[in-house]
Amino acid sequence: MKMMFYRREYKKTQTPVKRVAFATPFQKGALVALLLILCLVIMSSCTFISVQEDMFFTMDTIAETTIITRKSETGKEANERIREICEEIEGRISHTVQSEIMTLNAILMRSDNALLSYELSKETAGLLETAKYMKEQTGGAFNPNLGALIDMWGLNSKHSYINEEHKLPERDAFYPALEKIQNSDYEIIQAEDNFYINSDILSAFDLGAIGKGYAIDEISDYLVDAGIPNALVSFGSSILAAGKNKSGELWTIGLKDPLNPDDKNKISGYINATDKVISVSGGYERFITINGRDYCHIIDPETGYPVDNDLLCVVVVMSSQSALQTKSQREKFINNGAISDALSTALYVMGKEKALNFYNNSHLDFEMILFVKDNSPRGYDIIPTNVIFTEMK
Secondary structure, three states: OOOOOOOOOOOOOOOOOOOOOOOOHHHHHHHHHHHHHHHHHHHHHHOOOEEEEEEEEEOOEEEEEEEEEOOHHHHHHHHHHHHHHHHHHHHHHOOOOOOHHHHHHHHHHHHOOOOEEEEEOHHHHHHHHHHHHHHHHOOOOOOOOOHHHHHHHOOOOOOOOOOOOOOOOOHHHHHHHHHHHHHOOOEEEEEOOEEEEEEOOOOOOOOOOOHHHHHHHHHHHHHHHOOOOEEEEEOOOEEEEEOOOOOOOOEEEEEEOOOOOOOOOOEEEEEEEOOEEEEEEEOOOOEEEEOOEEEEOOEOOOOOOEOOOOEEEEEEEEEOOOOOOOHHHHHOOOOHHHHHHHHHHHHHHHOHHHHHHHHHHOOOOOEEEEEEEOOOOOOEEEEEOOOOEEEOO
């Protein structure tokens, strides 16, 4: 599919122009004043937009932000606040630094299937509620309780993907852990202003497949409250394209070639988006090698093994909230960052046919792009749904 771009051309008019033979002092003064006003308008339009960019490391990835505002101070403050939001989220859900989720996992390891009732922050309780919802919606293809298996496979980012020697999980520990994960369930309870997680069978959490999307939601909330409609925030696999770019056009998001992810000159295509969240899941960048075989970092909750099917990656596109929307409009999109993040993982786990069937039958409002392995010279086929997508041939 190719996109066509049109440029409007303006031709000089052929209509005769009346010329003024002379100007009175008053007319000259009015003309000077008019020219001065025009100059001020042109100058102000040139300095109307401030573009403030930032780049920093967070949640095991590089974050990049572009904030477009009228005043540079506003953009700088926004970038500082986005950094703070990411730090706050790491303090709640990280599995590599001390966090609320890490503390909960330590308690789960000691609970030995006893009835658990543990108090959580309102924010973490809300995220776990969304994670439970997405597990139900995807029939378990997304599962937030894969922590034990991820550690067994050495897929946790605290392990080195380069230097560490990996091995297959021990069978005696693997299958009991898989059974527990498949039977895990929990509920979030609110008692007045307090929130609790209750469960009698619960395995360790790993929120890596929903955490960056959740961060997108938190950042989007901030941008709405701050009245900033135009911004681009990227965590690599999760992106917020809010409003328009500095030229007043749709944001253009390049998608890597999944078989050549390190080659910046090889792009599979572009998404043009405004007020969208975009999530990408695939096994082509992070993987481990065991006995000469590569294993991707995404676990199939049904088998307990890293995903190995007919998909290279999945892109999910959903609407996001905006500072220019009404409150009722924003409420429809308030959790779409987390939902799209979890959904892209689930669709990747499902494989092509199940993913297409899910798209056709789910009540979730999303679009997607499937990258399907094939025997063509490129090595894959691209199946987009209703997305503004330009494929590179």
